[in-house]
Amino acid sequence: MTPQDAALLASLKGFTPGPWGAALEKGCHGVVASVLGEEFNMVALIGNDTDTPDREPMRFANAALIAAAPDLHRIATEQAVEIERLRDALETLSNIHDENPSDARADTPPLDYARHMLWEARCTARAALAVQP
Numbered sequence: 001m002t003p004q005d006a007a008l009l010a011s012l013k014g015f016t017p018g019p020w021g022a023a024l025e026k027g028c029h030g031v032v033a034s035v036l037g038e039e040f041n042m043v044a045l046i047g048n049d050t051d052t053p054d055r056e057p058m059r060f061a062n063a064a065l066i067a068a069a070p071d072l073h074r075i076a077t078e079q080a081v082e083i084e085r086l087r088d089a090l091e092t093l094s095n096i097h098d099e100n101p102s103d104a105r106a107d108t109p110p111l112d113y114a115r116h117m118l119w120e121a122r123c124t125a126r127a128a129l130a131v132q133p
Contacts, residue, residue: 001080009076016043018070022063026056030063034070089128093121 001009016034020043023031030046046063 001083006080009073009080012073015070015073016041018074020067020070022046022060022067024060024063030059032063032066086128089124092124 017036018034020032020034023033031042032044032046034041034043044063044066046059046066
């Protein structure tokens with residue numbers, strides 16, 4: 001995730017909680033709203049251009065995309081956490097026996113040392129993949 005993406009995601013706070021729904025009817029405005037308890041909270045109004053009915057599918061798609069915003073925000077946030085966790089695991093893998101192997105295990109046969117490093121890498125990878133967000 002780029003710093004700009006992280007900043008954008010971090011800035012998206014304080015919005016009306018989901019789920020949001022899109023109320024769509026041919027020839028009418030689309031309304032994206034959230035129901036909070038007994039309260040109906042309009043989040044967005046999708047305009048209707050009655051002179052161009054061929055644009056209705058796009059208007060419906062826009063309303064559905066806006067209605068999905070809280071879920072998309074949650075998914076993006078969860079994925080950012082998962083990416084960071086996997087990056088940490090890759091960093092750990094890249095640092096396994098970072099020193100010169102001939103210095104670290106001069107008395108270990110090369111094949112045994114390679115097996116040992118593969119074992120450590122496999123254990124680290126399995127641990128990273130076992131964690132569920």
